[in-house]
Amino acid sequence: MGVAHDTVVRTPSPGDSPAPRDEIARSWERSRSSGLRPTDSLEQFSVSDVDRRSRLLAAAEPVLDRMESMLARTRYCVLLSDRDARLVDLRFGSHQVRDAVTATGTVLGRPFSEETSGTNSIATVHELRVPVAVRGDEHYIDAMKGFSCYGHPLIHPVTRRIEGVLDITYLVDEDNPLLQPLLVQSATDIQSRLLEETRWSEQLLFAAFQRSNAARRGAPVIAMADEILLENTSASALICAEDHAALRAQIEGSTRRDGTIESMSLRGGQPVRIRWERPVSGAGVVVEIDMVDAPTVIDAMARRPSARTAAVIGEPGSGRTTALTEWAGACPVDRFDAADLAVGDPTGWLTGIVSRLDDGDATVVVENVHLLAELMACALTAAIATGVARVGISSNPLGDTAFERRRLVTGCREQTTMTPLRLRRHEIPSIARTMLARHGHDLHFTPAAITALVGYDWPGNLAELSDEIDDLVGQRSAGAITDRDLIRPTRPTPTDCDRNPIDTALHEAITNELHRHGGNKKATADHLGISRTTLYKRMRDLHIPG
Template identity: 55%
Template sequence: MENTVELVREQIAQSWSRARLSGLAPSDTLEDFSVSDVDRRSRLLSAAEPVLDRMDNVLRGSRYCVILADRDAKLVDIRFGTAAVRALVESTGAVVGRTFTENTSGTNSIATVHELRKPVSVRGDEHYMESMKMFSCYGYPIVHPVTRRIEGVLDITFLEPDDNPLLEPMLGNAVSDIQDRLFEETRWSEQLLFGAFQRASARRRGAPAIAIAEEIFLENTSAGTLLDAVDHAALRALTDDPVHRQGVVRSMTLSSGVRATVRWERPASGAGIVIEIDPLREGSCSRPAAPLIRAEKKREATVSVSGEPGSGRTTVLSELAGNAKFFDAVDLVTSDPHEWMTLVGAALADSAGAVVIEHVHLLSPAIARSLYVKLQSATAWFAVSSSSGAAVSAEHRQLLTACSSTIELSPLRTRKHEIPGFVRTFLAQVPRGYDRRITAAAMTALMGYDWPGNLTELRTEVTEVAARRSVGDITARDLIRPTAGAPAAGLGTLDAAMREAIVRELERHGGNKRTTAEQLGISRTTLYKRMKDLGIVG
């Protein structure tokens, strides 16, 4: 018994240390962190709901609550024994949609179970956050019986005096029941996916079709001759979208150089997807064109291009504007603002010219207001670029309305199926790059990384790796960023939002860490820790 107590206490001490190193203080509250939507159609909730209903009936009227968290430690269902318990638990900020990692909630039997992947009990003062010390709790991981991946955490929380030796075995039995239902649902999902694949193949009369789930890959004969392992990895990235039932990728370049339209549909939540591939009439080409946005410049349609740093704003503007005169708000750090505005004004007054002004979100409100006036009377065609969400002042928002059209560039992490095409394009731009081959495992690793620096970071990765390995295939061992401890795909909603906020503030303040930390309301030590955890380069 003493050894067990020591083990638990060691787990608690290590958990406290992790929470402290993340920048969390015991006096912090869960209200400091956002709440996001919950997909009620998820595989986990589908399997857990009948079990939760049964536990709800057993515990009704008692001072207990049952909490279910998903694989990202986000709370997706809470059942309360009494209204009084509901009020106490919710007063701590524990509500559906809030993420309970050790970085956000410290030591408890959801966050610590999620961290350790094993059952944990946390009693009273063992909680890291002061607001939770009135409670005790038991937590068990829910592990998928087929994939062996963690699907969630089931927790029973209660006031410390109400501990009962029967709670822990009851929780273990409930988790076992949920895992059994996950197994049965997996078998049902496999049958559903196979039926949808057969119908798609029959309807398409041999045209390429595949079906993908976590442990399943099906393809008909025509798909087998058209696709290779790299294409399979790119198409599998489409399964990362757990919410939408269907979607279309209008143009995707396959490894063979063939450009195709890809349509996908999810038969049911958690059942995988069926993909239909329609090669475009232009057929294959030996050297695929760069999969970047193409647009014809129209002098009557002025343009605002926005996107995250590295998302390709300058590339798009160059294609739109051709031989335009480029001005950059970054230059105002070393240039005289009056002189800079005079040059911009002169260019905008040339009716035969074209003007591009980059990073307008960095302009001071006064200069942004002055530029808006000049754009209103401009006779030249013009375009501007800004960082997504960075135009926070009224002057910046007004400046963007001077453009008659808008292009919003999506971050690379939301279109990972395009990464193989970008990689081939970037390889083709290095010496002897056309002859280089990247293995399927390496491509899968590239698509598993979230690329906070977007296309710029991906281009740098490809260039550096190609320089380091001048001959032979590029393998996963050759990669730099995806193997350097940066976050992989599937960041939780909170972490993704936190990373986006840090990247935005760093750009607004020219990389100044002190000012960025002040604006975000955190210490510089916490900022450095979060940047490292979230893979932010800077």
């Protein structure tokens, strides 16, 4: 599994063996560090389905057919893995070699990374991105020590990404000097066919990327499509795999031709502004990245108007309480919650608030005023108007709420609307990482986990995301959090159903207009040119909360 350019080094019996080659020794150490043992079996790792229509297989199949013909009736086999180090094609020269190889668990769909199969000429080539030969006892897994192999990486000629690994495997005593040049030529042919298979739309994406890169004089630019990632040097130094996943999750779900994300925090904490554009439908996107200055807490406080009365409006879990706490500052706060009226005395509850409103040094916070009865909302409005204390209130989006509750909220001098988390997906990666860091554990998200977090609608907003992080930390204290570890984003929900393009565009239009009009359904319906009855029906059909 790989091409070697050095002298063959076999591992003699213990006691007189020389040190193994550096690349083999380091691979063994990586395999050990992953928790793999030499006695482990490949069969402990699950097999996944192989997509026979993939671009890699389309490019490789004629070459593999030719290799299979050349190696017929020999004890050699050809293995092909994809960019995820998963076996996607196997060709055997004879039944004997097929039986010997498959007996080790080497079958289609098997993951062949160093974490799952140790040192060999697929896993190690995939890790190092260079040709490697592994012979006999140099294999880490005991079951593989009866084989030797050459492996060669398959690098896309345009993107320079590794698309897979081509490997020739044989019994230890069957080495042949012609195998290495055969492997190199076959790998070169597959890479050439990968270029030929490049679609017209992707050629447009490459051209758009090059134009943007030239116009921006080296400022960060990346281009993304289903199986393509291009980036210039400055983008490569700035953007990590987590950031790529976050960008894909936010941009690729949009039906728009272009768009802007005014502020997004990268994995390293750098705030940036994102502009993206599709060269043509289906061709992926070109993304331009600009640095922005992060506002400090002092700047934010200086911009916040000073007001005796303030209202924070938003969905449950969107950060209303936190916003009111920031508004109150360091002052002691008397807190009241309209939810307590479900089991409490309304008269006593209101009397307690009124008694504090007469204190000019007091700061009073009343949560969930959307739950108040009309008479209670009217009484509280009057008490606030005649009082002297600072008052902050929180409410669900107003929508079609009754007059007195609406007057209570809109009568406040300062009003802040908390945007639902699903409408600021670009902030989810940085918020999730910040929440995770507060626990003090050595944990991090994989790109696939970031993609799942961004793709979930979070009906419970920040509170639900915080609960998700707490639950994840309860499961482990170190290592990588993968998409399989997530709890809420993997649950089937109505919003997970596939929508056709028209429904997707309508969902996005209604959601954006609801946000722009502060949840006011009448204004949203008027702007969209539909009746409120139709709006309600569309919201129900498309599973839009509110």
